[in-house]
Amino acid sequence: MAAVVACPDCNADVAVAEVAPGYFRGVVNHDDSCPWCAALKRDLR
Numbered sequence: 001m002a003a004v005v006a007c008p009d010c011n012a013d014v015a016v017a018e019v020a021p022g023y024f025r026g027v028v029n030h031d032d033s034c035p036w037c038a039a040l041k042r043d044l045r
């Protein structure tokens, strides 16, 4: 099964949602102060 890794910086909660039959997507809920999350958002923009 898929290995979901929580954020090492903020120890974020990880939720796995079934977006389609047999297809699971992991969602990490970072803290607002998480530097890792801030860097990721900046990279996506």
Ligand SMILES: [Zn+2]
Residues within 6 Å of the ligand: 007, 008, 009, 010, 011, 012, 030, 031, 034, 035, 036, 037
């Ligand atoms: Zn984080």
